[in-house]
Amino acid sequence: MKSSSLFAHDKPLQPWMWAVLVNRMQVGYFMLILPNVLVQPYMVWIILLAGCLALLNLWVIGKGLEASYQQHETEGWRPFMGSVWMRVLMVPCLVIMLLKLTIVVKGYVGIVHQILFPSVNTGTFIVLMMFAGYYLAKHGMWTVLRFGVIAFLMSAWILVLYGYFLLPPEANYSHLYPIIPLQWPSHWLESLLFVWAAFAGPEYFVVLGPWTGGKPLTKYFLAGHVVSLFEYVYFFFVPLLFFGSPYLKTVDIALIQLVRYIQLPFFERVEMIVVPAYMAPVVLVIALLMLYVYGALRILLKRIRKPPHAGGLFMVFLAVGGYLLIVDRWLWTSEIQRRMWEQLQMVVGGASFALTPALFLVLHAMQSRRRKSEKAQ
Numbered sequence: 001m002k003s004s005s006l007f008a009h010d011k012p013l014q015p016w017m018w019a020v021l022v023n024r025m026q027v028g029y030f031m032l033i034l035p036n037v038l039v040q041p042y043m044v045w046i047i048l049l050a051g052c053l054a055l056l057n058l059w060v061i062g063k064g065l066e067a068s069y070q071q072h073e074t075e076g077w078r079p080f081m082g083s084v085w086m087r088v089l090m091v092p093c094l095v096i097m098l099l100k101l102t103i104v105v106k107g108y109v110g111i112v113h114q115i116l117f118p119s120v121n122t123g124t125f126i127v128l129m130m131f132a133g134y135y136l137a138k139h140g141m142w143t144v145l146r147f148g149v150i151a152f153l154m155s156a157w158i159l160v161l162y163g164y165f166l167l168p169p170e171a172n173y174s175h176l177y178p179i180i181p182l183q184w185p186s187h188w189l190e191s192l193l194f195v196w197a198a199f200a201g202p203e204y205f206v207v208l209g210p211w212t213g214g215k216p217l218t219k220y221f222l223a224g225h226v227v228s229l230f231e232y233v234y235f236f237f238v239p240l241l242f243f244g245s246p247y248l249k250t251v252d253i254a255l256i257q258l259v260r261y262i263q264l265p266f267f268e269r270v271e272m273i274v275v276p277a278y279m280a281p282v283v284l285v286i287a288l289l290m291l292y293v294y295g296a297l298r299i300l301l302k303r304i305r306k307p308p309h310a311g312g313l314f315m316v317f318l319a320v321g322g323y324l325l326i327v328d329r330w331l332w333t334s335e336i337q338r339r340m341w342e343q344l345q346m347v348v349g350g351a352s353f354a355l356t357p358a359l360f361l362v363l364h365a366m367q368s369r370r371r372k373s374e375k376a377q
Contacts, residue, residue, distance in 0.1 A: 005140045006291065006308040012213025013145055015220050018205070021148040022058070022224030024281045025201030027155070027231060029107035030194070032278070033342075034232065035239040035254040037194055042181040044236055046188060050195035051229035057203075058225045060357040062218030064206040090300040096352050097289050097296070098323065103345045104289075105129055105324055106332050108282045115256050115275055122328050129279075130321040133286030137317075138310050144287045145211060151280040158274055159231065162238045162255075164262060171241040190346075197346045199228065200353035201285075204292065206360045290317060 038046065109125040117125075136144055165171055185191070202221060239254040242261070251257050259271045267273075294316045298304050332341060 006138075006310065006313065007141050007295070009142065009210035011142065012215070013142075013211055015215050015217055017146065017149060018212075018217050019220040019224035019227070020152045021145060021205065022202045022221050023227045023231075024148050024151045024155070024284060025204070026199050026225065026228040027281060028198075028201070028278075028285065029103055029111075030198035031232060031235060032111065032253060032255055033107075034195075034198065034236060035248060036252065038191055038236060039240075039245050039248045040181075040185070041176045041179050041240060041245065043185070043191060044179070044233060046191045047195050047229070047232050047236060050192055050199060051225070051232070054196065054199040054225060054229075054353075055222060057353060057357060058221045059218055060361065061202055061206050062216070062221040064357050064360045065209050065212055065217055065221075066214075087300050087302070090296045094293060094296050094300075096348055097293050098320070099345055099348055101286065101289050101293075101320065102324065102327055102332075103341060103349075104282055104285050106327060106341070108278065109328075110332075110338070111253060111256065112275060115253070115271055123325050126324050126328055127321065129282065129286060130317060130324070132279075132283045133290055134314065134317045136283055137287035137290050138313060141208075141288075141291055142211065144284070144291065145208075147280075147284055147287070151284045154280040155277045158277055159234060161259070161262070161270070161274070162235070165238050165242045165258065170261075172244065173241065175241055175244040176237075193346050193350050195232070196353065197350040198232070199225070200349045203353050203356040204288065206357055290320065293320065 038044075105126060106122075109122050109129065112125055113120065113122045136147055202225070235255055239248055239251070239258050242258060243251055243254060248254055256271055256275060259274050260269075262270045264270065290313070294308070294313050297316060298306075298308065298312075332338060
């Protein structure tokens with residue numbers, strides 16, 4: 001594929017694909033560790049509350065995509081691209097995206113290392129994941145977005161596999177007590193922020209208006225989010241019904257450990273299939289965010305008017321890959337450091353999810369007002 005086609009948008013995506021993309025962007029590392037954070041049965045209400053609040057945000061993102069397409073059609077963002085304040089804005093954007101990449105890559109690689117290959121160095125897996133992400137990203141944004149369908153097909157089937165634990169004798173429904181809290185939990189706000197940050201990800205689509213073809217996508221965004229909400233509730237109850245709250249607190253990565261209790265006549269280690277199945281959504285996030293990082297650097301370095309180049313994308317992958325190896329070697333080596341990174345992503349990712357769509361609509365309103373004033377003159 002030619003370098004100039006990295007951000008080509010000649011053909012829009014089918015509307016239903018956006019629902020799939022929203023769903024896979026929300027299903028990631030935080031969902032896998034969800035049962036270890038929300039261990040009491042009444043915490044399901046926190047998931048539902050965060051999911052309902054996120055519905056409003058997804059509605060704003062859908063409207064933002066429509067505005068993004070209008071801006072693309074009128075070349076409305078060109079005056080902003082070269083401005084100083086836009087380049088300054090790219091700095092926190094890069095920090096947010098690098099933090100997201102750190103959590104996604106290092107979190108997943110840690111699970112692979114712990115569950116599947118404890119004797120292999122985690123740095124090896126980071127290199128392999130980044131190589132897979134580069135191979136996908138070099139084919140351009142359009143291919144990356146279409147890969148969301150493959151990521152969905154490769155990982156969504158796991159819902160059926162866990163259905164084994166929802167029926168007796170594996171499921172003990174007495175573990176659902178108390179479904180209504182006897183007293184208000186003291187750490188409810190932190191739990192709410194955790195789930196809110198877990199639903200983050202679709203805000204990155206708000207600038208992809210040129211790939212929508214101008215079609216209204218709000219209902220597809222909402223549909224994808226509802227499916228994600230169902231998955232979070234589903235994966236919350238599955239380990240809870242099997243382990244119970246007291247024992248669930250002691251199980252590390254309960255969703256993956258739970259798979260080991262499945263006994264198939266033709267295959268023993270089912271986790272050898274489940275863990276790699278989640279690699280496709282991780283590769284999708286890596287490729288998408290790295291294209292964003294490359295685009296942000298082009299704006300920051302005043303190269304937006306020059307055609308994108310595959311060599312530049314490769315250099316960005318090398319730099320980010322080196323950063324992730326540094327994190328793996330020195331900055332994420334203990335349980336305390338892991339929790340620190342997760343807490344940081346909770347705050348930064350949650351704030352990004354809440355503020356990005358609103359900020360984009362404000363910029364759209366500013367540009368619309370500017371065009372009206374120019375016409376009046």
